[in-house]
Amino acid sequence: MKKEYQLTVLPGEGIGTEVVDAAVLVLQELAKIYQFSLDINYGLIGKSAYQQLGNYFPELTAKLCQNSDGILFGAVSQGGLLELRKRFDFYLNVRPVRPLLSLLDKSSLKAEKLIGVDLLFVRELVSGIYFGAAGRGKDEQGDYGYHTMKYYDWEIKRIARFALQKAQQRKKLLTVAHKQNALPHLPWSALVKAEAHNFPDVKIEPMLVDTLAMQLVINPQHFDVILAGNLFGDILSDLGGALVGSIGLLGSASINANGFGMYEPVHGTAPDLAGKGIANPLGTFNAVGLMLQQWGENQAAQKLIQTQENLLAKGYRTADLYSQTESEILVNTKTFTNLFIQEMYQ
Ligand SMILES: NC(=O)c1ccc[n+]([C@@H]2O[C@H](COP(=O)([O-])OP(=O)(O)OC[C@H]3O[C@@H](n4cnc5c(N)ncnc54)[C@H](O)[C@@H]3O)[C@@H](O)[C@H]2O)c1
Numbered sequence: 001m002k003k004e005y006q007l008t009v010l011p012g013e014g015i016g017t018e019v020v021d022a023a024v025l026v027l028q029e030l031a032k033i034y035q036f037s038l039d040i041n042y043g044l045i046g047k048s049a050y051q052q053l054g055n056y057f058p059e060l061t062a063k064l065c066q067n068s069d070g071i072l073f074g075a076v077s078q079g080g081l082l083e084l085r086k087r088f089d090f091y092l093n094v095r096p097v098r099p100l101l102s103l104l105d106k107s108s109l110k111a112e113k114l115i116g117v118d119l120l121f122v123r124e125l126v127s128g129i130y131f132g133a134a135g136r137g138k139d140e141q142g143d144y145g146y147h148t149m150k151y152y153d154w155e156i157k158r159i160a161r162f163a164l165q166k167a168q169q170r171k172k173l174l175t176v177a178h179k180q181n182a183l184p185h186l187p188w189s190a191l192v193k194a195e196a197h198n199f200p201d202v203k204i205e206p207m208l209v210d211t212l213a214m215q216l217v218i219n220p221q222h223f224d225v226i227l228a229g230n231l232f233g234d235i236l237s238d239l240g241g242a243l244v245g246s247i248g249l250l251g252s253a254s255i256n257a258n259g260f261g262m263y264e265p266v267h268g269t270a271p272d273l274a275g276k277g278i279a280n281p282l283g284t285f286n287a288v289g290l291m292l293q294q295w296g297e298n299q300a301a302q303k304l305i306q307t308q309e310n311l312l313a314k315g316y317r318t319a320d321l322y323s324q325t326e327s328e329i330l331v332n333t334k335t336f337t338n339l340f341i342q343e344m345y346q
């Protein structure tokens with residue numbers, strides 16, 4: 001029987017709308033090739049939602065999401081995103097980082113440091129300092145502001161179990177980002193170890209987050225799965241963008257305990273590019289790939305990975321990856337997307 005998926009699309013703003021338009025075209029083509037059908041509904045979030053409905057994350061949008069099999073999200077500059085993540089308890093955030101062979105020269109690192117790099121950032125997404133008690137106040141020393149980083153042990157343990165499972169399916173190394181020298185009441189490594197009894201073959205490597213940032217640049221080949229809290233995971237995963245050559249390449253999946261998820265590029269609205277039609281859509285294609293995997297459409301997901309390798313090998317580049325060499329052909333988002341679709345049929 002032909003499968004039908006209900007998809008909620010929230011383009012947001014800035015280049016979010018441009019890369020999501022491109023990704024929907026590719027997804028519709030994949031649906032034809034792999035014979036599944038899509039019922040796509042668009043919703044408002046962020047600035048446009050505020051302008052039209054007076055709320056950054058309107059209830060209408062929440063209902064649309066709730067009745068779907070997945071959410072494809074672009075980017076917003078302010079408001080809406082954290083509420084959306086919290087509303088559906090999307091606590092598991094995965095951000096894979098794998099340099100592509102044709103783009104080894106685009107990295108900030110030498111190619112020999114990148115061969116074989118295959119990282120999976122697992123980021124806690126609905127707690128920590130993003131959601132702790134916060135505010136502004138005034139006392140005898142002056143005006144002040146505060147955001148507090150609070151984690152329940154169970155919040156750390158539930159993401160730890162997921163990260164352990166992922167590591168077990170991969171190279172069996174789990175690096176745990178922590179900052180216990182300054183934040184001793186958040187014992188990430190001890191809590192992860194407490195969950196490790198079912199994963200005896202996984203090596204747990206606790207690492208202070210500042211050292212980890214340095215080691216990711218010095219020796220990225222060392223790492224496999226990297227577990228981090230909300231704030232540290234945000235910062236470290238952008239570093240992943242520098243490793244592969246552009247933040248525009250990375251996709252991200254945020255999943256809840258029921259397997260329901262939202263899928264988005266790691267980058268933001270890129271105000272410097274917005275409206276020019278030149279953004280790299282591959283991060284959003286990769287987000288779609290993560291959605292297809294979650295839906296069990298593994299052949300379609302594989303097609304996305306293979307097609308980008310093939311197209312990049314032919315020299316096609318969006319501006320973020322173009323270095324004016326003879327072997328490269330500069331194309332805008334629309335042309336890149338059309339070529340991508342043609343390449344899927346090769
Ligand atoms: N998930 C999200 O919605 C999300 C994520 C990150 C940032 N933001 C928001 O986006 C706004 C801009 O933030 P920023 O500039 O720090 O980060 P950004 O990710 O938007 O851009 C950082 C740099 O990367 C480049 N870049 C990003 N995506 C690209 C793509 N697809 N192709 C080519 N180049 C790309 C941009 O041109 C810019 O130079 C802020 O308001 C921020 O809050 C939103």
Ligand SMILES: CC(C)[C@H](C(=O)O)[C@@H](O)C(=O)O
Pocket residue numbers: 081234266268
């Ligand atoms: C826009 C911002 C709040 C968001 C985050 O920090 O989670 C973004 O940087 C991300 O990486 O998804």
Ligand SMILES: [Mg+2]
Pocket residue numbers: 234235238266
């Ligand atoms: Mg970020």
